[in-house]
Amino acid sequence: AGYSAHLFVPIRSAQQPAINENNPSSSLATTINFLERKQYGSQSMIERMFKRRSEWENQFGDYQRMGFWRFFNEQYGLIGPKFVVLFLLGLFGIWEVIRRRSDVGLSFLLLLLICSVGLILYMNFADGTRQHPLSGADHIEVRDRDYFFTPAFIFFGLAIGIGAAIAVQYIREGVAKFSAVPKKIIVTSSLILFLLPTFALARNYHLCDRSRSYFPYDYGWNLLTSADPDAVLFTYGDNDTFPLWCMQEVYGVRTDVKVVNLSLSNSKWYIKQLKSSMGLDLGLSNEEIDRLKPYRTADGTIFRLQDQVINALIANDGRKIPINFSVSVGLGAQKYRGKPMDSLLVLSGMVWRVDDPGQPRRVDIESSIDFFTSPDKFQSRGVNDPSIYKDATTFRLTRNWANGFLMVADALRKAGDYERAEHLVERAVEQIPYSSRAVEYLANLYSRRGEVDELRTLIERTAHGDKGRLKLLLGRSERKLKRYSEAERLFKDVLAEDPSNRSAFEELVRLYLETKQATPMRLLLLRWLQSNPRDNQVKIMLEELEKRMTVPGTVGANES
Template identity: 30%
Template sequence: MRERYIKLIIAVGIIAVVLGVYIYSMAPTASFWDCGELIACSYILGIPHPPGTPLYVMLGRIFSLIPFAREVAFRVNFLTALFGAISSALIYIVVLKLISLQKSTQSFRQRFPFIPHLAGIAGAFSLAFAFSFWDNCVEAEVYTPCVVAALLVIYLALIWRDKVEQGVGDNRIVLFAIYLLFLSAGIHFTPLMILFPLLVFAFMVDRKSILQLHIIELIILFLVIIAVAGLDLVDYFVLFLASPPVAILRIFHSNLLLFIVLVAIFAGYLYYLRSKKKMDSRYVFWGLVLIFLAGTVQFYLLVRSKLGPSINEVNPSTWEDFVSVLKREQYDPMRLYPRKTQFLTEGDYRNFPNSYPAFSLITGYFEQLKFYIRYFLWQWGSASNFDIFYRIGWQAIIGIIPVILGFFGMFTHFRRDKKSWWLVFLCFLIASVGLITYLNLKYSPSDPRSHLRFREVRERDYFYAFSYVFFTIFIGVGVFSFLNWIVPKLKLKRLYTIGVSVLCVIVMVVPIFFNYKGVTRRNNWIPAEYGYNMLVSCRGDKAILFTNGDNDTFPLWFVQEVPNRPSNYDPTFGKNIAVANLSLLNTTWYVKQLKEWGAPISFSLAEIDRLPQGLRGAGNRIFLLKDIMIRDIIATNAGIKLKWPDEYISPAKDFMTKVLDNYKEGMIAVYFATTVDRGENLADVEPYLRLEGLVNRVTSVNSPNQVDVARTQELFDMYKMNSMKDKNVVKDDNTRGLFMNYIASYAALSQEYQRMGRLDMAISTLKRTLAFDIDPTRKVPIYYNLSVYALLGQDYDNAIAYLDSVDALGYQDPDLLVRRGWIYQSQGNYPMAEQAYQNAREMAPNRPEAIQSLVSLYTENMNDTSKAIAILQDWLRRNPRDNNAQQMLQSLQPRR
């Protein structure tokens, strides 16, 4: 009893400590990527992107209603943090349980009863502060509740083993574990990865009972019947894992006879078990019932979708669409071969087998393994300190200690208790090597090899978070095994033993200091501010805003649907704007939702269903559905009817002539976010776009690089950017990339001021971009342009000062040295100009700019023709075919 209280107190203590760290580093609002969508869907009971995560949405809704913070997003983020802290406590409990199964260490545990607890705490903290897991715990994400479910099921499996070995097997534990596992699929499929390890573990613990259930034969029979009926085995397998009742109803819906056969088989199976008295059929019956009950959580998608929430992705309001979401048909099918890392570009991969891979299968697979190892080594040594592509800092030495202890624990665990070892190891293997093989990911976006262009849009370390979770179990066991070895080896006294044990725990806490900067979202309001700024840029009673992807769409949905600080908790803010995501605009369900909102779409709902996914148009251009809809929305808004299909796939010039040259804005203002790629997405409208802050408005004026100066200046004064400019807020690479959209708009406004002759406004506008925390090399063009403006205004001192700022960044470039020379030359400081040109010449001896500038300086300002001739002769010795230099030399020689 006393031991149970100690375990409870320590577990609660772990939750309190870890939760405190998580809350301190937690996002106060929505973060980028899926978080804004998940929070918005939780608040309005919407439907996020497939697989829909209905259980998470309902849990998020509950937390959003608990008024412990004004910010709704903070409440939903807290849900993730809480489950993350509970996961850490479960690691402690599982490690403690595994250590107790090691009979060979019993005397050591009796002598030092505190060591198993400290080992469990070490394992808990190694998970809590691992990079990817911590990163998932400080924002709204689906993974931490799944981790709790998986760890709880593993712990229940270990408890069940105890009961079986004591001869008092309790099948209620099995029933609850099965229910919990299938229920967790309502959040994400990842917990189902442990099904196979659980089956292997159960077979090793109680082989006779498992064989009596004839599970393998039953599965084989089920698959045979599905195959004979001509149904897709993979589809039904995925569907069954997502929701067993939906899978069975799907069979009933498609083939009544097959459904009756299956019901008869299961009924006969239960009767067989009962008649042979091989196992109490009641438990099997209730197991099936619980599996079916757990799967009913998915029906939320079907029911809620019919009510038309404002976020209703894929619109699974019909049975077929509902099944399609559960089967994830919206995503490309998984292909184990070829490996995506065998190809340099996406086009090459899509064209396989017509295109030949750049690398062999083994090389491609090795690249994916290499990235997993890279992510794995991030966890306790920080991505910035331990990166096999860039550098390994001294901090990595400490970060490698948990890894060594984990593998040591893996080794000693196998020797001392093989049954539980297989359970944890198989979970780790499937969550690492298994997922590497199944997911078949592209190259990492941070891969330094620039020729590898087939890349993921973001780092995918979080995909493998479950493998890090299972490895921390081995870390906890490894700490115990290390102490079990070192204490007797060195004959340590109790005080020293306590000291070494505590040191092991401290080592697991040290990653806090390494990883904090990479994971913290403290006081980071940037995504919500960005969503607000984008929406406030669109004026009019109604507007439609075309966006590019997740990070310029989900923050906007969040601001529209959830009360938040940037919008002053106004529930109506932004509701007059339809956010038209171009990726989703390739789907008919999304086009219909935009039409129902009031977007100017000429097609009827029935016609939209019949629209093709793509058409080949003029110049062999492929027009996707989104391209067709862009044309239709703009034309319909102007009251112009396009002929189907000819004028939807005509050359861009013809569309511009018919629609945009005569464009008269209708009831709805049409905008494109500045994040939209200036490629085919804007091919039909680009010359007619006018910049207004962070958006481009469609106009009737054909003039490239238009800027509405008054409106853009008004918006910049209106935008909320406090968090963006707060130096205490940590910004990641993704956020810094977002800042470039602001900087590009500031730069465009600055250039417009310069064209208007308002150099003071051009300089003050461009200087505002220096407040953004971006990579220093990206500040170089800002300082360069500031120097240009200062030179135009004959402000030579500041022109030089801006170039000095570039030097302070450690950036060296011959063009900047030539620019510096021009400034000195304009100022009349010829010796300094000569020095600058000479420096540029030494830095880039084969570039002509410095040579031309030196010749100009010597002949026009310093009256030293001999130096000019010497410079040209030296140049021509290395570049004898330079006709311009020869002509200049000939013109100078008679003047000697």
């Protein structure tokens, strides 16, 4: 029954859709490998189940990304000690079904155990404690794996409902001999159990609501809109690939762009599809693709299959069609013939374009500004709306947009165009307000340009960025304007929060030297040494200051 539900997979694959992962229709063995998830490794899932990839307590307990209990006790709205009530109610429901209808109850219990305990054993998720030091195998799961346990959550939710219903039934039977008024009060009170789903709804609705979430759509749109006409666009993972495929196949956006996923490019079936489905020229026959394997050169350079695909596409198609890399592709993958491609890359919007050799990692300033400032090109709907739920992945991916803004702004700054750089970063902070890098970059620009009021307003309004660093910038600006009292207050605030903050300490030292305040300087040095007793340089500074303070005619002499 488990396999029969997936008979549609080879049937659909045989139609040669544009996205045909693993090409499971090519043979029965390929279909079985697909169902056993061998695309994620050579081992079958059955074999992998018996190889310990995690500690038992982490797989069953409350452990990040993969612990069953971590997800289980958050499903029904009541967490912590309150969840015990729901858990006991669910167990009670299971027991009652078994007691009343053993055939149904035992089958139900078996299903629940298969979907929970059985799946924990079968999936054997990795917790990172047994990661291979060289291959990286068995690294901690890359994302929350709660979705694998959805059937178990549903079945146990059903058990809670059954338990609640039977509990109310027992209460009604128990108070049957009571007088009318107490009976009505008790029975009515017991009906509160049927409000339990509202707790789950209240706790989980915001986390699950996607009615105003356009992040995947806009992420795909921004990458495709940045790409050159008819380009090959290299992406890396799920999040920078599937939204693009959806945009192209469902919405018909930029179907001229050929999206090539580098992670999948380590699979021979995918390399063949680059030829057959996309029409890309790799200069390789299918037989040669079958013989591809990773190799190491004499100088120690490792060429994965994905590296060989990049080399082949640039060598054979690089002069015929544009080659682009998504900004989400890491530096380690941006190589040609084993060498970094920095001198060949030009940033345009959210992609790196492979171009003629020049300065490392140049920026096409005008095309990028046009992209980031044109509403019909760059989209960031809901990113600055705190009422829309964003998970860790959404925060990370949308911060990539802010990084794009900053790379263009930095190119403008280096060219001396501070005004346009400032306007661009202000736009980044407005649209992606939780980007600490954007906030701190804008603060630096304000400080550099002496725009103290703007800097102060930014610090007051933002909840992001390193507060200590921002206060230091404002304090320096205040000191330059000779507003010493305000600058002193800011530097002291930073030191109060972090007594070992060297930058704040040195700024206060400069301020006291500039204002010739020996006594506050001495107290500052003493307090610093209390928190940093091994700082010999400050010890020498304190000794020198105390000598000067005792010599008549010197600054600070005889101060009390």
